[in-house]
Amino acid sequence: MPYAFVAPLALALLSVSVLPLLWDVWVSLQDLRTTNILRGAPFVGLGNYVKLFHDPLFYHSLRVSLYFVVGSILGQFMLGLLIALIFHRMPAVARWLRPVFILPWILSAIIVGYSWIWMYNYNFGLINLALRAVGLHPVRWLNDISMAIWALVIANVWRGTPFTMLFLEAALKNIPPELYEAAYVDGASGWQVFRHITFPMLRPAVAINLILVTMWTFNLFDTILVMTQGGPANATLTTAMYMYKIAFRYGLFGYGAAIALVMLAINGAMALLYVRTVGKAAVS
Amino acid sequence: MRRTRGARWLALLPVYGFLLAYLLFTIVPVYWVFATSFKPAQEVMSFPPTLLPHRLSLENYVAVFTQTRLARGVVNSLIVSSSATLLALFIATLAAYAFTRFRFRGKGVLMGTVLGLYLIPPLIGIIPLFLLFSKLGLLNNLFGLALAYQSLVLPLLTFMLKNYFEGIPVEVEEAAMIDGCSRVGVLRWVTLPLALPGLATAAIFAFIFSWNEFVMALTLLLREDLKTVQLVIMEFVKLHRIEWGQLTAAMVVGMAPVLLFIVFAQRYLIAGLLGGATKS
Numbered sequence: 001m002p003y004a005f006v007a008p009l010a011l012a013l014l015s016v017s018v019l020p021l022l023w024d025v026w027v028s029l030q031d032l033r034t035t036n037i038l039r040g041a042p043f044v045g046l047g048n049y050v051k052l053f054h055d056p057l058f059y060h061s062l063r064v065s066l067y068f069v070v071g072s073i074l075g076q077f078m079l080g081l082l083i084a085l086i087f088h089r090m091p092a093v094a095r096w097l098r099p100v101f102i103l104p105w106i107l108s109a110i111i112v113g114y115s116w117i118w119m120y121n122y123n124f125g126l127i128n129l130a131l132r133a134v135g136l137h138p139v140r141w142l143n144d145i146s147m148a149i150w151a152l153v154i155a156n157v158w159r160g161t162p163f164t165m166l167f168l169e170a171a172l173k174n175i176p177p178e179l180y181e182a183a184y185v186d187g188a189s190g191w192q193v194f195r196h197i198t199f200p201m202l203r204p205a206v207a208i209n210l211i212l213v214t215m216w217t218f219n220l221f222d223t224i225l226v227m228t229q230g231g232p233a234n235a236t237l238t239t240a241m242y243m244y245k246i247a248f249r250y251g252l253f254g255y256g257a258a259i260a261l262v263m264l265a266i267n268g269a270m271a272l273l274y275v276r277t278v279g280k281a282a283v284s
Numbered sequence: 285m286r287r288t289r290g291a292r293w294l295a296l297l298p299v300y301g302f303l304l305a306y307l308l309f310t311i312v313p314v315y316w317v318f319a320t321s322f323k324p325a326q327e328v329m330s331f332p333p334t335l336l337p338h339r340l341s342l343e344n345y346v347a348v349f350t351q352t353r354l355a356r357g358v359v360n361s362l363i364v365s366s367s368a369t370l371l372a373l374f375i376a377t378l379a380a381y382a383f384t385r386f387r388f389r390g391k392g393v394l395m396g397t398v399l400g401l402y403l404i405p406p407l408i409g410i411i412p413l414f415l416l417f418s419k420l421g422l423l424n425n426l427f428g429l430a431l432a433y434q435s436l437v438l439p440l441l442t443f444m445l446k447n448y449f450e451g452i453p454v455e456v457e458e459a460a461m462i463d464g465c466s467r468v469g470v471l472r473w474v475t476l477p478l479a480l481p482g483l484a485t486a487a488i489f490a491f492i493f494s495w496n497e498f499v500m501a502l503t504l505l506l507r508e509d510l511k512t513v514q515l516v517i518m519e520f521v522k523l524h525r526i527e528w529g530q531l532t533a534a535m536v537v538g539m540a541p542v543l544l545f546i547v548f549a550q551r552y553l554i555a556g557l558l559g560g561a562t563k564s
Contacts, residue, residue, distance in 0.1 A: 002387075002388040006394060008375040008378060012431075013401060017406065019416070023412035024411065027412055079306065098554070101307075106492055106542050106545070108538065108539070109498060111538055115313040115535070118532065124328070124329070124331070124333045125333075132332070158313065260409075
């Protein structure tokens with residue numbers, strides 16, 4: 001009986017998720033390209049992986065990913081935490097602002113991407129309009145090698161902050177109010193309460209949130225594909241973007257699959273960390 | 285509490301200042317899209333740009349619906365999103381119910397796999413998915429895309445519904461079974477009606493995910509007439525010169541369902557945003 005209930009799930013996930021992942025391994029061992037896709041690709045063993053570890057662009061992409069992930073997380077986490085703390089103390093304000101604040105999180109990558117391209121537009125964008133208004137020089141945000149990655153980070157912080165905010169707000173709600181009451185009765189100050197009650201109680205949720213957001217940001221490339229496609233001059237070529245470009249722009253499926261599997265390994269390590277952290281959070 | 289009212293206001297001033305700044309940060313990009321979409325073509329490209337449209341015009345909206353494939357894209361997206369949602373709801377409901385109410389061999393492995401697939405992005409498998417779909421002749425098929433979207437939504441929906449079913453007391457079901465109701469009957473006539481808010485959340489999520497997705501659609505749909513609304517929006521940019529008035533109008537159309545959900549189903553949205561991520 002239970003098997004009849006789970007069979008559709010097992011079947012669906014097997015065909016569209018598990019099988020493609022396993023096939024990825026096989027593809028990564030071949031020199032599969034658009035040009036040989038019909039007559040069969042030569043088996044190259046670990047050739048794609050060897051090539052990958054000698055590919056300067058791959059290391060470059062890891063560095064870009066690092067900037068993108070660290071920048072996004074710093075912005076998204078600090079803003080999200082601050083808003084969650086404020087909302088927790090001011091429920092009336094939260095009721096009005098929350099629906100507006102979550103908007104960017106549920107817009108599509110296409111909408112997010114083009115909205116920001118339009119904001120960053122050199123002549124007609126609002127940001128340069130503001131810069132000109134205060135007498136500063138306009139900036140070519142997305143076409144500037146040193147600026148483009150940070151322009152993407154800002155757009156990504158815009159999109160991702162609502163998730164951290166909601167997540168931490170829910171975690172704050174789970175802290176028993178008696179703890180606060182006891183602390184205030186004992187004469188603790190606002191800062192002491194945050195330092196000795198709120199923050200320690202929040203720590204597991206913070207850890208889980210950071211891991212999830214790190215994974216998502218590392219794997220994210222939809223807005224990058226829309227906004228810069230990895231350019232200018234590879235300045236925004238994250239590893240995920242590189243993988244997509246190799247496979248679908250240059251038609252090197254085998255090599256792309258090898259990059260995907262290295263990404264999978266990185267994700268796997270993060271996922272293990274996630275499971276252990278969730279486990280610990282459940283115990284304490 | 286020891287402080288006077290005036291002093292408290294002063295202390296809260298930075299907080300309100302911060303909230304106002306963040307509010308502007310959040311809405312200005314969306315506002316700029318809306319404002320541009322209602323400007324006549326000439327005003328869109330006038331320098332310096334106008335903060336408010338001088339004259340509200342619907343010409344961009346008329347143009348995108350009469351001169352481009354946007355209407356077709358909306359229809360395609362509705363087909364893909366609703367079929368993906370129905371399929372995912374059916375599959376995830378059954379599985380989530382089994383995970384909450386039955387003990388069976390392989391349950392742990394299966395649940396672990398679902399969690400793993402929730403954490404691992406479906407993007408990783410996009411190359412073989414493309415190869416698989418081309419072998420099976422599922423490229424350029426809207427229902428094929430809806431099938432591919434199951435990899436995106438099923439793990440999330442299964443955990444969401446499992447959390448919801450766990451909140452429904454098992455005694456209600458036992459009472460119905462004593463009265464002679466079968467397992468499937470119980471699920472259909474007792475549990476599902478009680479789980480309606482959870483099902484609504486799950487449905488909204490599956491719909492939004494499928495409506496918003498574009499990377500798989502870009503990879504698996506190659507025919508012009510099958511493009512979803514997100515892909516049609518993308519096409520405005522491939523042209524030699526971007527018509528920002530029309531592009532922003534198409535973007536407003538593209539985000540319409542999401543805006544409707546925020547206005548009318550906010551409670552479900554917030555429950556859903558957290559439902560998949562907090563518990564597991």
